[in-house]
Amino acid sequence: MNAKEIKNMIDFIAKSGLAEVNIETEEFKIKVKRDTEGRVITTPAMPQQAAAPVAAAPAPQETAASAPANDESSKYIQIKSPMIGTFYRSPKPEDPSFVNVGDSVSVGDRVCIVEAMKLFNEIESEISGTIVKVLVENASPVEYDQPLFLVDPA
Incomplete structure (x- = not known):
């Protein structure tokens, strides 16, 4: 995933209202999380040793x-x-x-x-x-x- 794709994903998430998105593939892991004030916070992509590409669903904003x-x-x-x-x-x-x-x-x-x-x-x-x-x-x-x-x- 290049920097432009990451920026596009962050922009999409910011507009969608999602609180958090986690994406993992064989090559990287990225977590995008919105803080309580509405700013978007990202964590750096890290090398990941996964068996298969995986994407997680949005995390809940409230408790279960x-x-x-x-x-x-x-x-x-x-x-x-x-x-x-x-x-x-x-x-x-x-x-x-x-x-x-x-x-x-x-x-x-x-x-x-x-x-x-x-x-x-x-x-x-x-x-x-x-x-x-x-x-x-x-x-x-x-x-x-x-x-x-x-x-x-x-």
């Missing part, structure tokens, strides 16, 4: 635990997807789900995997409570900020 859910009861909190990808409830099809309805979760507990660009990203709970509902079917596509679970924090 969001405000109370509107479609259920206001006492529940949603765990949302931090990226676009495919939702998996377990690491392998034959393995049990990370969490089920009625299970207690603590901050840092793995609740699912979202696969994006052949990378399997383990999603951790950012709240403690009890899983009330799983909102997504296993192996279904999910969008950024899509609710995945409802948690009763009580």
Whole structure:
């Protein structure tokens, strides 16, 4: 990637409103992140020894635990997807789900995997409570900020 391509990418990101973009290839790794005042900050490209080209989805601007859910009861909190990808409830099809309805979760507990660009990203709970509902079917596509679970924090 040459300097002009990097500048064009930064300009595109600045206009798009994205908070952060990470790109990795066999040759380099670049991270573009907007600070809270709207300026664009870049980190220098670094040589990378990757097996295959990889690009990461935009990182969330907020935490994965969001405000109370509107479609259920206001006492529940949603765990949302931090990226676009495919939702998996377990690491392998034959393995049990990370969490089920009625299970207690603590901050840092793995609740699912979202696969994006052949990378399997383990999603951790950012709240403690009890899983009330799983909102997504296993192996279904999910969008950024899509609710995945409802948690009763009580």
